[in-house]
Amino acid sequence: MSPPVKAQPPAFSPKEFRSALGMFATGVTIVTASTGEGTPIGLTANSFNSVSLDPPLVLWSLARAAASLPAFxxxxxxxINILAADQKLLAEKFAVKGGDRWGGVEFTLGCGDAPLITGAAATFECFNRSRYEEGDHVIFVGEVERVAWRAGATPLLFHGGRFYTELPL
Incomplete structure (x- = not known):
């Protein structure tokens, strides 16, 4: 018997899919860059993951409908700025469409003038290595050129539509 050549249609609704995905606790990031004109851009994302240690690769994804897609x-x-627990308000600010996301935000410029948010638990400065269009998102793979982290920083976590901080078991 030959394997199927195409996945079966989903047996669940988009709402059910989103609810199931919400059971996976993630860290919270703000992905940043500068436009060709030097304007900083950024958005809250929890679709971040490691890919490879050698070479050092990470990935994240962005909706095809996002206004920032051409710049990224x-x-x-x-x-990729991994937020600390005390940066919840920044996560919310960068998750809202429109408005001034950068007002009052402290940052320095890293590789390729990508903004590095002050106080982040960790930062990954990435070369924009490759992109893959899948479904309604684009998957970005970045080759990490520089990394920094704050030892002892408590990360901001997201699970089931709410923010959390870590609690050791």
């Missing part, structure tokens, strides 16, 4: 697709670099 064509820029040479971006930064």
């Amino acid at each position: 697709s064509t820029g040479s670099h971006y930064a």
Whole structure:
């Protein structure tokens, strides 16, 4: 018997799928870059993961409908800022469409002028290595050129539509 060549249609609704995905606790990041004109851009994302240690690769994904997609697709670099527990308000600020996301936000510029958010638990400065269009998102694979972290920082976590901090078991 030959294997199927195509997946079966889903036996669940988009709401059920989202609810199931919400059972996976994640860290919270703000992915940042600079446009060709030097304007900082950024958005809250929890679709971040490691890919490879050698070479050092990470990935994240962005909706095809996102206004920032052209800038992230064509820029040479971006930064992934893993937020600390005390940066919940930043996560919320960068998750809202429109408005001034950068007002009052302290940052320095990293590789390719990607903003590095002050106080982040960790930062990954990435060369924009490759992109893959899948479904309604684009998957970005970044080759990490520089990394930094704050020893002892408590990360901000997201699970089931709510923010949390870590509690050791």
